[in-house]
Amino acid sequence: MAGAQLRRVAAVALLACSMALGPPAATAKGMSAGIAHNITSFLSGHPEYKQYNRYLTETRVCDEINARAGVTVLVLGDGAMSALVSDAGADLGAIKNALRLHSLLDYWDVKKLKALPTGADTLTDTFYQASGGAATSATGSVKMAKLEGGGFGFASAASTGDGYDATFTKALKQTQYDFAVLEVSAPIEFDGLFDGPSAANLTKLLEKAGCKRFASLIASTGVLKDYQAAMAGEAGLTLFAAKDDAFMAKGAPDVDAMPRADLVALLRYHALPGYNPRPSLKLVKASARPFRTLASTAGGRFNVSVVARGDDVSLDTGLRKSRVAETVLDDTPVCVLTVDRLLMPVELFAGAPAEAPSPTPAPAPSPAADAPLSSPPGPPPADAPSEAADDHVHKDVKKSPATVAALSSVGALACSAVLASLL
Ligand SMILES: *[C@@H]1O[C@H](CO)[C@@H](O)[C@H](O)[C@H]1NC(C)=O
Numbered sequence: 001m002a003g004a005q006l007r008r009v010a011a012v013a014l015l016a017c018s019m020a021l022g023p024p025a026a027t028a029k030g031m032s033a034g035i036a037h038n039i040t041s042f043l044s045g046h047p048e049y050k051q052y053n054r055y056l057t058e059t060r061v062c063d064e065i066n067a068r069a070g071v072t073v074l075v076l077g078d079g080a081m082s083a084l085v086s087d088a089g090a091d092l093g094a095i096k097n098a099l100r101l102h103s104l105l106d107y108w109d110v111k112k113l114k115a116l117p118t119g120a121d122t123l124t125d126t127f128y129q130a131s132g133g134a135a136t137s138a139t140g141s142v143k144m145a146k147l148e149g150g151g152f153g154f155a156s157a158a159s160t161g162d163g164y165d166a167t168f169t170k171a172l173k174q175t176q177y178d179f180a181v182l183e184v185s186a187p188i189e190f191d192g193l194f195d196g197p198s199a200a201n202l203t204k205l206l207e208k209a210g211c212k213r214f215a216s217l218i219a220s221t222g223v224l225k226d227y228q229a230a231m232a233g234e235a236g237l238t239l240f241a242a243k244d245d246a247f248m249a250k251g252a253p254d255v256d257a258m259p260r261a262d263l264v265a266l267l268r269y270h271a272l273p274g275y276n277p278r279p280s281l282k283l284v285k286a287s288a289r290p291f292r293t294l295a296s297t298a299g300g301r302f303n304v305s306v307v308a309r310g311d312d313v314s315l316d317t318g319l320r321k322s323r324v325a326e327t328v329l330d331d332t333p334v335c336v337l338t339v340d341r342l343l344m345p346v347e348l349f350a351g352a353p354a355e356a357p358s359p360t361p362a363p364a365p366s367p368a369a370d371a372p373l374s375s376p377p378g379p380p381p382a383d384a385p386s387e388a389a390d391d392h393v394h395k396d397v398k399k400s401p402a403t404v405a406a407l408s409s410v411g412a413l414a415c416s417a418v419l420a421s422l423l
């Protein structure tokens with residue numbers, strides 16, 4: 001174990017240094033194929049970026065960074081970060097826009113910056129661009145340049161001024177082609193960066209997204225009020241709204257025939273009490289525990305499982321899966337997504353035949369009211385028997401990011417030593 005660890009430390013140190021020493025190691029790209037970095041655990045080893053790290057976590061931008069190979073994060077020390085938070089009016093959605101603008105969709109290390117052409121700006125895309133939040137491509141890009149007096153300047157491509165908002169201060173992490181963390185002196189901003197979507201009218205939003213039936217049901221049952229309460233709370237809300245087609249689909253429950261209490265539970269089941277945008281859902285591990293919904297009981301009934309496979313995200317109710325389709329709204333801490341099929345909690349529809357793995361839809365379920373009577377000997381809720389096993393995997397999985405982080409910081413240290421001796 002100790003020997004293997006030593007070898008890994010040596011490998012990481014070697015890898016981290018290879019960029020300073022010359023041509024890339026052939027393995028650098030291969031290593032970034034999985035999720036090779038974790039910005040949260042990396043920054044937690046650097047207390048001077050505590051605020052930055054905190055907001056990366058609260059806005060879940062950390063998940064977007066961690067899911068991508070070939071990313072450069074321009075971080076701000078606590079002083080500069082407080083200036084950004086104050087410019088953003090301490091609004092989490094506005095801060096999220098800014099953090100996305102500071103996350104470049106390419107790998108930039110000191111060596112690459114030194115190779116920038118002199119006397120001209122170079123543009124690079126950011127997550128702000130990729131999120132579709134940017135109105136024009138200029139607002140989603142950052143321009144970089146070598147400064148006359150030495151050093152490197154950064155500004156929004158949309159800023160009209162001559163100067164640069166921020167200058168490069170130091171490199172904290174440079175894992176070639178995968179992940180770079182560079183400190184800059186000040187926030188990069190432009191007029192309009194902090195404008196979020198206006199206070200959302202959920203009903204209107206859902207109607208426009210093809211979820212009219214869902215919108216009318218949440219209004220008539222009063223569940224809309226539960227959603228709104230969660231939206232106004234600190235934790236936020238993730239809503240999975242069923243498209244109009246979903247109510248007509250084969251196997252869909254007849255919501256008009258459902259007892260009111262069941263319908264309320266069904267609709268509450270379509271929302272999570274927390275902010276889980278699509279990029280975060282994509283990172284949910286197979287070993288993760290089911291999520292609480294607004295219908296969940298203290299005992300964990302009406303929980304739902306998130307199943308992520310590559311770009312695909314589905315929700316597994318224990319009876320069947322529904323694919324998460326589009327993002328209708330992502331305004332931290334609220335996000336509204338659509339689902340292709342109604343989520344049918346096993347607690348309400350246990351009488352319905354569980355779905356075969358084939359794509360053929362299950363026959364129409366019996367009405368909820370007589371579900372307990374007609375219960376077939378179908379499979380038990382999937383999570384119950386595997387709980388102990390899950391626990392086990394969960395702990396094992398949890399161990400690895402810390403190990404990776406520890407190894408990475410050793411790599412970074414070795415790397416800065418080499419860098420220091422070269423510069
Ligand atoms: C990254 O590290 C943090 C803190 O160490 C941890 O909570 C989080 O689960 C890690 N993320 C991934 C994707 O492993």
Ligand SMILES: *[C@@H]1O[C@H](CO)[C@@H](O)[C@H](O)[C@H]1NC(C)=O
Nearest residue numbers: 200201202203204205207215
């Ligand atoms: C929200 O939109 C719906 C449908 O367009 C409308 O009937 C309702 O009055 C709006 N609510 C508010 C508070 O503006």
Ligand SMILES: *[C@@H]1O[C@H](CO)[C@@H](O)[C@H](O)[C@H]1NC(C)=O
Nearest residue numbers: 289290291292299300303383
């Ligand atoms: C329900 O979800 C919560 C939150 O993830 C979890 O702590 C709990 O173990 C889950 N319960 C069951 C029975 O799945």
